[in-house]
Amino acid sequence: MKDGPLTEHYEPFESPAKNLINGGQSTPNLTFGSAKSVKPSDPKKYPIVCTTYRMTEHWQTGGMTRNIPWLAEAMPKMFVEMSLELAKEKGIANGDQVRVFNDRGDIEMMAMVTPRFKPFTIDGKTVHQVGMPWHWGYASGYATGAIANDLTPNVGDANSSIPEYKAYLVNVEKA
Amino acid sequence: MTESAILYDSSKCSACKGCQVQCKQWNMLPSSMVKDGYESTGSYQSMADLNGDTRLLIEFREKDTPAGVEWAFSRRACFHCTEPACMDVCPVGAISRLDDGTVKLDSSKCVGCKYCTAACPFSVPKYRENFGVSNKCTLCDDRVAKGIEPACVKTCPAAAIFYGPRTEMLTKGKARVAELKVAGFNKAELYGETQMGGMHSLFVAKFGFEAHGLIRDPKKPDIVTLMSIIKPLTGLGIAAIVGGLGISFLSSIGYTRDGLTEELETADEAAKEEK
Numbered sequence: 001m002k003d004g005p006l007t008e009h010y011e012p013f014e015s016p017a018k019n020l021i022n023g024g025q026s027t028p029n030l031t032f033g034s035a036k037s038v039k040p041s042d043p044k045k046y047p048i049v050c051t052t053y054r055m056t057e058h059w060q061t062g063g064m065t066r067n068i069p070w071l072a073e074a075m076p077k078m079f080v081e082m083s084l085e086l087a088k089e090k091g092i093a094n095g096d097q098v099r100v101f102n103d104r105g106d107i108e109m110m111a112m113v114t115p116r117f118k119p120f121t122i123d124g125k126t127v128h129q130v131g132m133p134w135h136w137g138y139a140s141g142y143a144t145g146a147i148a149n150d151l152t153p154n155v156g157d158a159n160s161s162i163p164e165y166k167a168y169l170v171n172v173e174k175a
Numbered sequence: 176m177t178e179s180a181i182l183y184d185s186s187k188c189s190a191c192k193g194c195q196v197q198c199k200q201w202n203m204l205p206s207s208m209v210k211d212g213y214e215s216t217g218s219y220q221s222m223a224d225l226n227g228d229t230r231l232l233i234e235f236r237e238k239d240t241p242a243g244v245e246w247a248f249s250r251r252a253c254f255h256c257t258e259p260a261c262m263d264v265c266p267v268g269a270i271s272r273l274d275d276g277t278v279k280l281d282s283s284k285c286v287g288c289k290y291c292t293a294a295c296p297f298s299v300p301k302y303r304e305n306f307g308v309s310n311k312c313t314l315c316d317d318r319v320a321k322g323i324e325p326a327c328v329k330t331c332p333a334a335a336i337f338y339g340p341r342t343e344m345l346t347k348g349k350a351r352v353a354e355l356k357v358a359g360f361n362k363a364e365l366y367g368e369t370q371m372g373g374m375h376s377l378f379v380a381k382f383g384f385e386a387h388g389l390i391r392d393p394k395k396p397d398i399v400t401l402m403s404i405i406k407p408l409t410g411l412g413i414a415a416i417v418g419g420l421g422i423s424f425l426s427s428i429g430y431t432r433d434g435l436t437e438e439l440e441t442a443d444e445a446a447k448e449e450k
Contacts, residue, residue: 056191056193069207070206072206073221074192074196074221095215110215110217115237142206142212143211
């Protein structure tokens with residue numbers, strides 16, 4: 001293990017929280033941490049935690065599945081899920097077109113406002129989280145949409161260089 | 176023949192929509208091929224409702240409760256009622272009930288009048304624009320005839336849809352409801368045992384009927400009952416009219432109208448004179 005003999009907790013490269021478990025904030029052995037293209041997001045400017053995930057209807061960036069009408073119809077649109085609390089704060093209604101952005105990118109998609117997302121309370125502060133799938137793109141397919149990886153940081157973990165696409169910082173506004 | 180039924184267990188369903196897509200594939204039902212031409216519902220649900228090319232739809236309903244978010248999934252398709260309103264109103268007899276309880280819509284007989292859509296308490300049959308007929312779940316009678324389970328049952332990766340003799344499915348469904356109640360889902364219920372005379376698509380509703388969008392006490396619209404009275408009356412009326420015409424024809428054999436022949440002759444002569 002490159003980051004120590006035992007598993008250790010580190011905060012993601014971009015995090016609104018302080019690592020209370022040990023002295024370090026994020027792992028000192030990030031593989032692409034110093035590359036210029038990373039453009040780390042300032043938690044003050046971008047206070048919302050964003051995560052990416054997959055849907056059952058699509059596979060990877062949808063190069064195959066968005067070209068199958070049955071599957072494209074089953075999950076047709078790129079979206080960002082957010083809590084009712086965040087939506088209220090930003091004046092966003094379900095189905096609205098919204099802009100999700102940080103210093104690396106700026107993408108537009110449909111807002112999906114749902115009680116399944118709940119704000120966290122971290123160190124006494126309310127921290128919101130949004131989530132988006134990354135199956136869309138513009139090149140081909142019957143259903144096209146914004147590219148989630150325009151926002152993700154290109155940092156890799158110390159051992160296998162797996163990109164940290166599951167936790168980074170953004171801001172959200174109504175488009 | 177024993178009656179068969181589908182049992183859908185919403186507590187096991189992961190809402191992956193495998194059944195929805197598989198239904199379209201087996202039954203050769205297309206999806207739009209217009210780029211970005213799909214509607215969006217603002218949730219994970221693919222479309223707002225069934226349509227002419229979609230016989231099965233997985234629906235998503237969510238409710239925030241103090242015990243956590245209730246995410247209720249529903250398999251929306253034909254329930255194959257024992258007393259199907261659609262069959263009663265079909266003017267051409269395109270909808271029939273098979274021996275195993277399946278309510279089948281024969282598209283070769285359908286004239287596309289949409290009466291079935293209006294009569295169904297669940298508005299399940301949908302008009303298929305480009306074919307000019309109604310369309311709904313056939314419970315894969317073509318597969319069942321060959322001894323294979325329906326396509327949705329076969330494909331379900333979560334083993335949330337079962338198919339078999341209706342009595343067995345009822346027992347299984349009731350047992351699952353009891354299990355769910357023990358696990359703390361007090362509102363769990365089994366849909367389809369008695370509704371519309373008993374359905375051949377049963378539904379284990381994890382959070383209760385209302386949470387899954389099921390109608391607690393579905394009824395045939397009054398007009399359907401009225402139609403079942405009016406239909407034989409209309410039949411009698413038509414028979415009376417045809418009979419009356421027949422009698423009128425028979426009684427008038429050999430009748431000639433007075434003066435008619437003379438008038439024609441006169442007309443002929445007048446024409447000759449003009450020449």
